[in-house]
Each structure stands twice: as structure tokens, then as C-alpha cells.
Amino acid sequence: MWELIKxxxxxxxxxxxxxxxxxxxxxxxxxxTFYPDGGGVFGLSIAIIIWTVLSIISVTAGSSLVLSISQAxxxxxxVHQQLFNVVEEMKLAAGLPAMPxxxxxxxxxxxxxxxxxxxxxxxxxxTAGLLSKLNRDELQGVIGHEMSHIMNRDTKFMTYAAVMLGxxxxxxxxxxxxxxxxxxxxxxxxxxxxxxxxxxxxILAIAVIFAILAPIMARLLYFAxxxxxxxxxxxxxxxxxxxxxxxxxALEKISDCxxxxxxxxxxxxxxxxxxxxxxxxxxxxxxxxxxxxISERIRILRGMMYGAGFSDxxxxxxxxxxxxxxxxxxxxxxxxxxxxxxxxxxxxAEPQTAVQEKRKLGNIMMxxxxxSTINCECGLKIKMPPGFGMNRPEITCPRCGxxxxxxxxxxxKI
Numbered sequence: 201m202w203e204l205i206k207x208x209x210x211x212x213x214x215x216x217x218x219x220x221x222x223x224x225x226x227x228x229x230x231x232x233t234f235y236p237d238g239g240g241v242f243g244l245s246i247a248i249i250i251w252t253v254l255s256i257i258s259v260t261a262g263s264s265l266v267l268s269i270s271q272a273x274x275x276x277x278x279v280h281q282q283l284f285n286v287v288e289e290m291k292l293a294a295g296l297p298a299m300p301x302x303x304x305x306x307x308x309x310x311x312x313x314x315x316x317x318x319x320x321x322x323x324x325x326x327t328a329g330l331l332s333k334l335n336r337d338e339l340q341g342v343i344g345h346e347m348s349h350i351m352n353r354d355t356k357f358m359t360y361a362a363v364m365l366g367x368x369x370x371x372x373x374x375x376x377x378x379x380x381x382x383x384x385x386x387x388x389x390x391x392x393x394x395x396x397x398x399x400x401x402x403i404l405a406i407a408v409i410f411a412i413l414a415p416i417m418a419r420l421l422y423f424a425x426x427x428x429x430x431x432x433x434x435x436x437x438x439x440x441x442x443x444x445x446x447x448x449x450a451l452e453k454i455s456d457c458x459x460x461x462x463x464x465x466x467x468x469x470x471x472x473x474x475x476x477x478x479x480x481x482x483x484x485x486x487x488x489x490x491x492x493x494i495s496e497r498i499r500i501l502r503g504m505m506y507g508a509g510f511s512d513x514x515x516x517x518x519x520x521x522x523x524x525x526x527x528x529x530x531x532x533x534x535x536x537x538x539x540x541x542x543x544x545x546x547x548x549a550e551p552q553t554a555v556q557e558k559r560k561l562g563n564i565m566m567x568x569x570x571x572s573t574i575n576c577e578c579g580l581k582i583k584m585p586p587g588f589g590m591n592r593p594e595i596t597c598p599r600c601g602x603x604x605x606x607x608x609x610x611x612x613k614i
Contacts, residue, residue: 211357219364219418220251226368226414229407230375250371254363262359263315263323266471270313271463272303272325279304279567280331280614286340287324290347293440300324300350304331304568308561309461310454313471314346316355324350328568329459331614332561333552334450337545341437341447345473348436354429358471366467368418372411379408427492430473431527434497435513442508442542448501455494496520509539563612572609576602584609 224247231243257265277284284302291299296319303325305311310330316322324346334342349355438444454474464476475491491497503516510532517527526533552560570586578600588595589606596603 215357215361216364219361219368222414222418223247223251223364223368223371226371226375226410229410230371233379233404233407250367254367255360258360258363259317262363263317263321263355266315266359266362266468267303267323267325269463269465269468270305270325271307272305273568274323275302275304275568278611280564282336282614283326283331283339283343286336286343287347290340290343290440293344294347294351294436296320296322296347296350298322300347304328304564305461305463306565306568307459307461307463308332309459309476310334310457311461311464311472311474311476312342312346313468313473314349314355315359315471316350317359318353318356319350322350322355327461328561328564329457330454331564332557333453333457335545337441337443337446338450338453340441340545341443341450342473344437344440345433345447347440348433349429351436352429352432354433358429362467362471365415365418369415369467372415375411376408428527430491430497431500431517434501435510435528435532438501438504438508438513439510439539442539443544444501444504444508444541445544448498451494451498451501455498504541506541507539508541509537512539560614563614567612567614571612573612574604574606574609576600576604578602582609583612 224244227243227245227247227250228240229243231246232240235242275283283304287300287302298320300314300316301323303323305325305327307327308329309327310333312324312326312330314322314324324343326342330342331339349358434447437447441447451474461472461476464472466477469475469477470491474494500513500516500520503520504512506512510528514526514528514533518524566583572584572586572588574582574584574595576582576597576599578597580597580599582595582597582604584595584606589609593606594603595606
């Protein structure tokens with residue numbers, strides 16, 4: 201899939217240039233608004249400095265910034281062994297040079313994303329809700345999707361775009377709100393009218409309009425380039441797992457979940473496997489959506505009846521969309537290797553009740569937050585927050601009254 205990687209690099213350069221021009225033009229107009237005499241050059245200079253700093257941050261710490269914003273916590277295999285096993289399987293299937301770091305987001309919502317500057321420096325983050333509701337095949341489909349983003353070099357593009365888009369949004373909102381709430385626009389217009397500077401009023405109007413439109417245009421560019429990547433990642437996941445139904449079933453559960461993901465925002469939304477801002481029952485236009493329709497993605501995956509290869513995905517995509525548009529690069533379609541479908545895994549757990557899912561979710565969240573547990577002889581599990589034993593060496597079971605040494609507590613088992 202070298203064509204895909206090269207295409208992603210070209211699109212990254214295109215986005216890099218487009219975002220930079222938008223940011224610089226925004227700086228020039230804001231500078232001209234506040235300081236008509238030479239302020240545009242000053243604003244442009246500030247924008248160039250911001251662009252330079254952002255570029256450095258995106259390359260050196262963009263992934264850490266995105267993970268921090270998403271409130272993702274790095275975990276070890278002791279927290280969730282199955283998750284690490286699945287990540288390692290998909291890492292080997294994708295041929296990545298290094299094991300991605302694994303993060304869990306402390307939320308009941310169902311979602312996941314990947315980030316990283318290259319396949320040797322990457323990370324996968326999933327929500328606790330996802331781990332509590334998906335079986336192994338479904339989890340494998342989601343991780344395969346995220347691993348595909350890493351393999352296809354999507355994560356570098358998405359991380360950079362998120363940092364740059366976030367800055368454009370913040371600068372625009374500060375400027376627009378400052379103009380309207382401080383009354384600066386009226387004062388500026390009054391001064392310009394008295395001095396006969398009609399051109400300055402026009403500059404002010406252009407600056408305000410551009411500050412409003414710039415984030416919208418940047419988002420549309422960001423989303424338009426990200427939607428096709430979701431199709432490609434779905435196709436790659438089906439190929440890696442050889443079980444398209446796993447990802448299809450996972451997407452179905454994700455779409456049925458109405459829980460909010462508080463840490464997600466308009467900047468990071470496109471990085472997730474499904475739009476975290478799209479609440480249940482809420483319909484967004486194709487133009488403003490960060491992802492293709494999830495029902496459409498499910499139908500394409502379930503239309504792969506005869507194989508798990510790229511050509512099988514393209515045939516299913518073309519049949520559903522009734523279009524000859526190629527979603528898979530030519531090099532992928534030229535691969536004549538037959539990728540047979542596999543059967544569902546034999547180690548699937550029995551369907552869980554709502555109570556069991558809630559208990560599992562609680563255990564995952566407490567494990568992520570370093571809670572420990574003591575199993576009392578009466579059958580009660582005593583769960584303690586981190587640092588609980590610093591001031592009291594013993595704890596009494598509230599059910600039977602037995603005393604337990606806090607130091608004997610172990611990790612919560614998922």
C-alpha cells in the first residue's frame with residue numbers, strides 16, 4: 201500500500217500548507233484590525249511564530265498533547281491483559297516495528313483512537329466502556345482499525361491537524377468574542393468614520409467574517425480528508441483480522457451507545473473510530489460529519505461475503521454506493537492474494553447481563569485508577585482507592601467485621 205502512504209504524505213503537506221496560510225492570513229487581518237498602521241505585518245509575524253511553535257509541538261509532543269486532552273491513562277498488562285494481547289496480535293499482523301503504547305480513557309462511552317508520529321512511536325487509546333461491552337472478536341476489529349491508521353501513517357496527519365485546527369479555532373473565538381463583547385468594533389468603526397477611513401471599516405468586516413469562517417473551512421478540510429481514511433482503515437482491519445463481522449458488530453454496539461465522552465471536542469473528534477460528538481438520535485449532514493455514516497460502514501463490512509481482501513471491500517463499497525469510485529489505492533487492488541474469511545473465535549464469552557456489564561465497567565475504571573482489592577472470607581470484595589493504607593494499616597470488613605491488613609490488598613482483576 202505504498203501508494204496510500206505516499207498519498208497521505210502529499211495530503212499532509214497540503215493540509216500543512218493550507219492550515220499555515222489560514223493561520224497567517226488570520227494573524228494579518230487581526231493585526232490590521234487593531235493597528236491599522238503596520239499592524240498587519242505585526243500580526244503576520246506573530247502568526248508565523250505561532251505556526252513555527254505549533255509545528256515543533258506537533259512533531260515532538262503532539263501525541264502526548266492529544267492523549268492528555270483526551271484524559272487517557274497509560275496502563276500495563278496487569279490492568280487488562282486481553283487488551284494487550286489483542287494489540288500485540290494486531291501489531292504483528294500489521295508488521296509494525298514496535299508495540300504501540302496502550303491507554304484507557306476512564307469513560308462509559310464506546311470509542312477508541314490511535315495517535316503517533318510514526319509506526320515506531322505510536323499509541324492506542326480505548327474507553328473503559330468499549331472494553332466492558334465488546335467481546336474479543338469485536339475488540340480485535342476495533343484495534344485492527346486503529347492499527348491500520350498507524351500502519352497507513354494517518355496518525356501523524358491527524359495529530360498535526362488536531363493541534364493546528366485547535367489553534368485556529370481558539371484564536372478566532374478569542375478575536376470574535378473580544379470584538380463583540382468589548383464593543384471594540386463599534387469604537388473602531390466610529391473612529392474610522394470620523395477620519396474618513398472607509399477602507400479600515402472594510403478591513404474590520406473582512407477580519408470578523410474571516411475569523412468566523414476560518415475554523416469552519418479548516419474543519420471541512422480536516423473532515424473531508426479524514427472520512428476516506430475511515431473507509432480505508434475499515435478495509436485494512438477486515439484484512440488484518442480476516443473477520444469483517446467483528447468490526448461491524450463493534451460499530452453496531454458503538455452506534456447504539458448514547459453515553460457522552462466528555463473529554464472529546466471538535467478538534468479531536470475526527471481521530472476517534474466513531475464521531476464522539478454525535479449523540480443518539482442527532483443527525484448531522486455529510487459535509488459537517490467527521491466520519492462516514494456508521495450504518496453505511498457496517499453494511500459495507502457485512503457485504504464482504506467471499507473474502508477479507510481489499511478487492512472484496514472495494515466490491516462491497518461499490519455495490520452499496522452504486523459508484524465506480526475507487527476507495528482502495530490501485531496497488532491494493534492489484535494484490536491478487538485471496539484472504540479467506542475466518543470463523544468467529546471459539547473463546548468468546550457468553551453474552552453479559554446489564555448488571556455484569558456495569559460491574560465489569562466499574563472494575564476497569566477502578567483498575568485504571570489504581571484501586572486495590574481485598575477478598576474477605578465472607579465473600580465481600582473490599583475495594584480501596586490508591587493511597588488508602590497510608591494512614592490506616594488495617595481495614596474492617598463492613599459485612600462480617602473481620603480485620604484485614606491493607607498491605608495484603610491486590611490489584612483488581614478484570
